[in-house]
Amino acid sequence: MPKSLVLIQPSPERHWVGDGFPVRNVFGYNDLGKELLSPWLMFDYAAPYSFHAATQRRGVGVHPHRGFETVTVVYEGELEHRDSGGGGGRIGPGDVQWMTAANGIVHEEFHSSEFTRTGGVLHMAQLWVNLPRSQKRIPPAYQGLLDGEIPTVALPGGATARLIAGTIGDTPGAARTATPMILWDVTLPAGSNVTLPAADGWTLAVFVIDGEARAADGRTLGREHLGVFSREGADATVSCDAACRLLVLGGEPIAEPVVGYGPFVMNSREEILEAFQDYEAGRMGQLA
Numbered sequence: 001m002p003k004s005l006v007l008i009q010p011s012p013e014r015h016w017v018g019d020g021f022p023v024r025n026v027f028g029y030n031d032l033g034k035e036l037l038s039p040w041l042m043f044d045y046a047a048p049y050s051f052h053a054a055t056q057r058r059g060v061g062v063h064p065h066r067g068f069e070t071v072t073v074v075y076e077g078e079l080e081h082r083d084s085g086g087g088g089g090r091i092g093p094g095d096v097q098w099m100t101a102a103n104g105i106v107h108e109e110f111h112s113s114e115f116t117r118t119g120g121v122l123h124m125a126q127l128w129v130n131l132p133r134s135q136k137r138i139p140p141a142y143q144g145l146l147d148g149e150i151p152t153v154a155l156p157g158g159a160t161a162r163l164i165a166g167t168i169g170d171t172p173g174a175a176r177t178a179t180p181m182i183l184w185d186v187t188l189p190a191g192s193n194v195t196l197p198a199a200d201g202w203t204l205a206v207f208v209i210d211g212e213a214r215a216a217d218g219r220t221l222g223r224e225h226l227g228v229f230s231r232e233g234a235d236a237t238v239s240c241d242a243a244c245r246l247l248v249l250g251g252e253p254i255a256e257p258v259v260g261y262g263p264f265v266m267n268s269r270e271e272i273l274e275a276f277q278d279y280e281a282g283r284m285g286q287l288a
């Protein structure tokens with residue numbers, strides 16, 4: 001039995017994160033990210049937005065994270081990042097930054113100097129993915145996944161999938177992950193369909209980046225809509241009349257309590273208070 005579509009949700013109004021990221025909060029750890037979409041906690045989507053040339057980099061200054069990983073996907077434009085674990089770099093179209101905050105990190109996220117100087121279109125997404133209790137306090141880590149390092153597979157029906165994380169067939173995704181999960185950038189040509197492989201019991205959702213998609217039950221997912229499938233059943237088929245592009249996310253749920261506050265996501269209130277104390281005391285590091 002295939003998975004069935006259980007929820008279609010349009011994206012809420014846009015808001016700004018710092019002065020650099022005009023995002024729609026597709027979901028967060030207090031709503032769908034609390035349990036339904038586990039291991040995924042949060043998803044901010046910035047549709048293509050044109051920035052004028054400037055002299056001051058736009059973005060978000062130094063702030064901490066603990067207890068999860070941040071995953072930044074760039075479709076267009078260029079970002080620069082620096083963190084207290086020594087991770088950092090510049091990511092452009094097709095690149096993905098996978099930052100494991102784990103025990104604690106402070107970082108900054110800005111448009112790149114070059115992009116700031118020239119101006120241009122920024123199109124990106126940032127997702128937060130949970131860590132299991134056993135890995136929330138391990139040392140931080142950083143994976144810069146360049147476009148060329150992300151495997152692309154051609155699927156029956158005509159679609160192509162870029163495997164940021166999670167295996168299709170015998171091709172593993174680019175990222176090392178704490179728990180088994182899916183993050184695929186899937187492009188469908190006009191009049192095609194794709195069967196997304198996801199195990200019985202796993203989370204599976206699709207977000208429409210471009211065009212319109214149709215679920216097997218005939219319902220339409222419009223642009224910037226999130227479609228969530230049932231945990232029960234295996235795999236789900238999606239089709240497109242005109243060309244479309246999907247961000248597919250899923251994975252094995254982490255069956256542990258989610259308690260989030262601002263930039264920290266732990267398993268209890270006590271651990272959140274401890275995170276604030278550790279940050280205030282400088283125990284999440286400093287930016288050089």
Ligand code: MN
Pocket residue numbers: 063065070107109
């Ligand atoms: Mn951040």
